[in-house]
Amino acid sequence: MEVYLGRLPILDSKQNLVAFELLFRSNQNNGVDVTDNSAASANVIIDTYGQLGIENVIGKRRGFIKVDAKLLMNDVICMLPKKHVVLEILRNVEINDEIIQRCLFLKQKGYQLALSNVVQLDQRFERIMPLINIVKINITALNQSNLHNLINKLKRWPVLLLAEKVESKEIARNCIALNFQMLQGFYFAKPEIISGKRIDPSKLSLLKLLLLVVKDGEVTEIENELKFQPGLSYNLLRMVNSAASGLPSTINSIKRAIMIIGRKQLQRWIQILLYAAKQRDGGASDALMQTATVRGRLLESIAIADRPHDKNHQDRAFMVGVLSLLDTLLGMEMSELVSTLSIQKDMGEALLTRRGYLGHQLELIEAHEKGEYETVSCMLSDMGFINMDEFIKMELEATVWANRIKDAVNQSV
Structure with a gap:
């Protein structure tokens, strides 16, 4: 199976590069989440990065890898190096007893867990929140009022906040002001032209x-x-x-x-x-x-x-x-x-x-x-x-x- 690989940079609030989201897509899905084919995809991930070593591809930084319920439950996931990956649980994963127990097991093994594409918190999320390290918030799907409410709700847990889909300097500044610890998007690669700016x-x-x-x-x-x-x-x-x-x-x-x-x-x-x-x-x-x-x-x-x-x-x-x-x-x-x-x-x-x-x-x-x-x-x-x-x-x-x-x-x- 052909696999499309990509890396989206993740920056901290001072705009230092701290991690990558590692993207995997299968040819047959051609841009749709590869986790429809999760077991096969997990093997491809490991085989592909086994050639060079995942640490060589992302350096000393962490790589966020999206996982659905099948991939989360598959033992092959434990072959991924815990020091180098964050397991990013997809939004469509049903938070049931089995998933909670699996996340507890992975957490005890030393893996970091993230929630992907969060736009609201309901009771099903509250069950898993004590096990979560990072919450990725889709800021384009929320107005300022809803974003503030979501952030206030998340203060109950010691989680890091990551803003997804940050596509402009203005949005980046707003997220930093709201105390997001990490930002993801291509705003950093877009020039900000300031008239009369002096070069360092x-x-x-x-x-x-x-x-x-x-x-x-x-x-x-x-x-x-x-x-x-x-x-x-x-x-x-x-x-x-x-x-x-x-x-x-x-x-x-x-x-x-x-x-x-x-x-x-x-x-x-x-x-x-x-x-x-x-x-x-x-x-x-x-x-x-x-x-x-x-x-x-x-x-x-x-x-x-x-x-x-x-x-x-x-x-x-x-x-x-x-x-x-x-x-x-x-x-x-x-x-x-x-x-x-x-x-x-x-x-x-x-x-x-x-x-x-x-x-x-x-x-x-x-x-x-x-x-x-x-x-x-x-x-x-x-x-x-x-x-x-x-x-x-x-x-x-x-x-x-x-x-x-x-x-x-x-x-x-």
Whole structure:
């Protein structure tokens, strides 16, 4: 059975990435809950993540997995690592004695339990609430008055509140004001343009560096710009020395380090560091970095499958993926960034209008991120050179790679 996989980021109230909702859909349902086929789906989940390890796919964060009554009662669920998963009980599960006993057993085993898509509390929920860790509230289904009433009712239990379907900054702020501890939705990936907003100095320096590298600036110019950022210089030398262990002597010169690492690798390092640079005003840079890094690697993998001998096309694909969220990070219009970077026309069109080869493939990745599986399936069929299984494997490998990169760059900033 083919399975569609996806991950929806879950952020805390300070907009740090803390978890993912792991989405599983079967081909025959094509976007409907896979839990109609729960026993088979559980095996697929375990088989799929067994290849790489679920901890490699989601890093040190937790993964929320939707479960219906069948899957909840199936012993195969106990093969999932309790430190890495939250079992999210679907709204249509009948809360009876058998389910209560099963949840008590899983709770005693160390699993965290969540209620999915809650819009009201009735007596059947009150029976299970003492066993619940997290309540996911569908905020789009409630007006402000009903939302307040629901939150007040939930204060009887020591549960964390997670707002689902947060699609704008305004909604996110309202949820944080209402003391939601977690937020889920793609509001963080949408740019908030503030007139006259100044770019964080650390990001401005990285953007200048990126400009110099993209435009083939002189090594001396790149070296001089790096000297204004001692921390970056130190980490560049450390990175090169750790990667070049076969060299007879330690690299102490920034210029030599640039020559050894090469412009393409330096460019990638700078692009990713842009997302990792500390923000004075907080923000969702952690989630943006994760998403952008996965996009870059996945778009590069698609480009390799499409044009295996065209290294230049593959490098440009990586750059488009990583740059696709830079407008959100910097609070600038994408058109301004494209103009500033003076990148090639097809890259600009991909970033601005999702046109052309790279634009179409970026659109595919965005559809996959949002769990739009029918769209993904149709787009892959139109492309013709990779199937769903290959795409999912690429996405999982990109995620593992992004987690490794994140750990590395977090030591650099």
